[in-house]
Amino acid sequence: MAKSIYTRLTGRKRTLIGYSQLWLAPDHLLLVQSTRFSERYQRFSLADIQAVIVTELPEQMAYQFVVLAAVIGCVAGFLSVSAMFGKIVFAAMAAIALGIMIGNIALGPRCRCHLQTAVSYERLAPVRRVRAARVFLQKIIPVIETVQGTLAPDRAAQIEFPATPVEKPPAVPDAPGYLPEILCAVFLLNAALIAASVRFPRAQLSSVLFTTIFGEIVVLIVSLARSRHDKRRFVYALMIPAIFCIVWDAVQLGTSFFTWMNGIAESAKRGEQTPPSMLAWVAFSQTQALFAASWRVAVAALGLAAAWFER
Amino acid sequence: MVTCGECSFPIPAEAWNREDGALCPGCRQRILAAVFPSMERSRAGAVPEQVAEATEASCFFHPQSRASVPCSHCGRFLCNLCDIELDGAHLCPSCFRAGVKKKKIESVETQRVMYDSIALAAATLPALLFWPVIFGAPAALYITIRRWRTPLSILPRTRIRFVLAAIFALAEIGAVAFVVWTIVRLPRLGVAPR
Numbered sequence: 066m067a068k069s070i071y072t073r074l075t076g077r078k079r080t081l082i083g084y085s086q087l088w089l090a091p092d093h094l095l096l097v098q099s100t101r102f103s104e105r106y107q108r109f110s111l112a113d114i115q116a117v118i119v120t121e122l123p124e125q126m127a128y129q130f131v132v133l134a135a136v137i138g139c140v141a142g143f144l145s146v147s148a149m150f151g152k153i154v155f156a157a158m159a160a161i162a163l164g165i166m167i168g169n170i171a172l173g174p175r176c177r178c179h180l181q182t183a184v185s186y187e188r189l190a191p192v193r194r195v196r197a198a199r200v201f202l203q204k205i206i207p208v209i210e211t212v213q214g215t216l217a218p219d220r221a222a223q224i225e226f227p228a229t230p231v232e233k234p235p236a237v238p239d240a241p242g243y244l245p246e247i248l249c250a251v252f253l254l255n256a257a258l259i260a261a262s263v264r265f266p267r268a269q270l271s272s273v274l275f276t277t278i279f280g281e282i283v284v285l286i287v288s289l290a291r292s293r294h295d296k297r298r299f300v301y302a303l304m305i306p307a308i309f310c311i312v313w314d315a316v317q318l319g320t321s322f323f324t325w326m327n328g329i330a331e332s333a334k335r336g337e338q339t340p341p342s343m344l345a346w347v348a349f350s351q352t353q354a355l356f357a358a359s360w361r362v363a364v365a366a367l368g369l370a371a372a373w374f375e376r
Numbered sequence: 377m378v379t380c381g382e383c384s385f386p387i388p389a390e391a392w393n394r395e396d397g398a399l400c401p402g403c404r405q406r407i408l409a410a411v412f413p414s415m416e417r418s419r420a421g422a423v424p425e426q427v428a429e430a431t432e433a434s435c436f437f438h439p440q441s442r443a444s445v446p447c448s449h450c451g452r453f454l455c456n457l458c459d460i461e462l463d464g465a466h467l468c469p470s471c472f473r474a475g476v477k478k479k480k481i482e483s484v485e486t487q488r489v490m491y492d493s494i495a496l497a498a499a500t501l502p503a504l505l506f507w508p509v510i511f512g513a514p515a516a517l518y519i520t521i522r523r524w525r526t527p528l529s530i531l532p533r534t535r536i537r538f539v540l541a542a543i544f545a546l547a548e549i550g551a552v553a554f555v556v557w558t559i560v561r562l563p564r565l566g567v568a569p570r
Contacts, residue, residue: 069532088531097531102497103489104529115415116392119408120381120400179381183417188381198408206410213413221389224416276505 071095075191075201082290085190087201089208094180096189107187109180111212116181117189117205119198121174129169135162172196241295244288245372248304249365251281256361263354271348274318282311297375300368310360317353321346378409424455436468447471482530491523492537499544513548516541 071088078085083100094114096107139159143152178192178201192198255277262270285304292301325346332340349357378387385402392411400407424441427434433443435455443453447468460467463483467475475481495516502512520542524535 069530071531095530099490101490102493103487104531105487106485106530108483113414114412115417116378116409116411118378118381118387118410119397121397121406122382123405177381181378183414186379202408202410209410209412216393216411216413216415218389218393220413220416221392221411224389273507276508279505 074204075189075197078191078193082287087189087191089204092212094205096187096191109182109187111209113182114180114209114213115183117202118179118181119192119195119202120177120179121195122176124174125169129166132162132166132169136166241297241376242291244284244291245295245297245300245304245368248281248284248288249368249372251277251284252307252361252365252368255281256358256365259349259354259358259361262348263351266347267344269343271346272343274348275322278311278315278318282315285311297372299371299375303364303368303371307360307364310357310364314349314353314357317357318348321348378411378415380405380407424457449475482527485530488527488529490528491519491526492528492533492535492541495519495523495541496537496544499541499548503544503548509548510552513545513552516545517549520545 070090074087074089074094076086083098085096085098088095088097090108092111094109094111096109098105098107136159139155139162143155143159146152146155172194174195175193176195176198178189178198180187180189192201255274258270258274258277261268262274285307289301289304295301325341328345329340348354378392379385380387380400380402382405383400383403385400387398387400387407387409391398391407392409394408397406397408399405424435424438424444427440427442433453435441435443435458436452437458438455441455441457444456445454445459445466446452447454448465449467449471452468452470454466454468458468460469460472462472462481472481472484476484479485498512498519499516502508520538524538528535
């Protein structure tokens, strides 16, 4: 591993799909935004940094009360149930909620940190607690002052600013990506699998449907989460009715699966040597399959057309 | 102008660089504002000088402007406006654009793909659903071999993910091969498959 010029400045600010972190190089500050599979870099030259502003945020009293209410609810649940399993579940939930509350208090007040240059005003997401912000400032101020020198109070008072703020340049639009198109392709694939599972019941395609419908849900959630980066609207509007239809299909799939599982349990109770085989499980009836396949084809066709024309 | 991160209210100079911070006049939240001398700097860039005589060296891109430096890569003469100083070198806009496009200038790269994480995900996530390993394991192995030499993050990072991905992928391929071999061998061993 080649020796890197970067040293870590802050911890990771984790999100659902990645994290952001600050690193220091000899001549610049690096803000890394990672999605786990890719990293985006923003560099701020130490010579160009005009100010680092940390603003303390109000305390999260409502959030603390909600967590406290959850703890009290879990304790009440723990005391009211008699089954050991229930007691363990409630105790674990209460411990987690209590841990979150104590952790939040122990980390101290929250803050928002911004970095200002002559042409930008960037939020530094990894700095989100006052204590961490003070440590960050202790590290970064001497480094910047080594490059720029110190701003004397008398000189600071003499700085004149333009009366009107300088206009911000237009934001560079993000590339829309191809997630809606991929989702439509998955819809078409699932429609074909559903039709094939009814037409060829012995092929056991129903077992594949669990995976592919799960994949469909994952792609749908990721597409909606990333929709703010995309100007297209109709293709995302189509996803709303698709969610209801997927939920309906999932209920049908789950019901048929548990009916089949019950059949196995019943046969075991009766002492039968051979339980119902996988072939006995029919994921969708003819009518259900017709609905599931046709809405997918319709949404996929409309979605692909909309994605193409709106791009 | 230094503004509050919460309410965008201008922070007065008296509140700058105070260790204990100060209250924002707008939202009354405590603020710590570390302000540096570049605040005094003008936003205006360098203006290229005009060519006075016909014999003077002029910029390749702006013939009316006096050349101040040659491009370190292609040697074209550049004026103050066209000179891009980077890591001690002077580049013209064309060489800079080419360098960015071909990812030859690490200090301006804005994005990198983490192929090691992709390979590890391809090796491990499909295993949760078992049958997709048929595709996931070879894909992980292919990515590991194909992208082993591709530069990863610009931050400190080892290739351990590639190694783990290759180990998982080989183990999965071995397991799948064993299952197939067992299914093929069962009738010969006298065990009738159900």
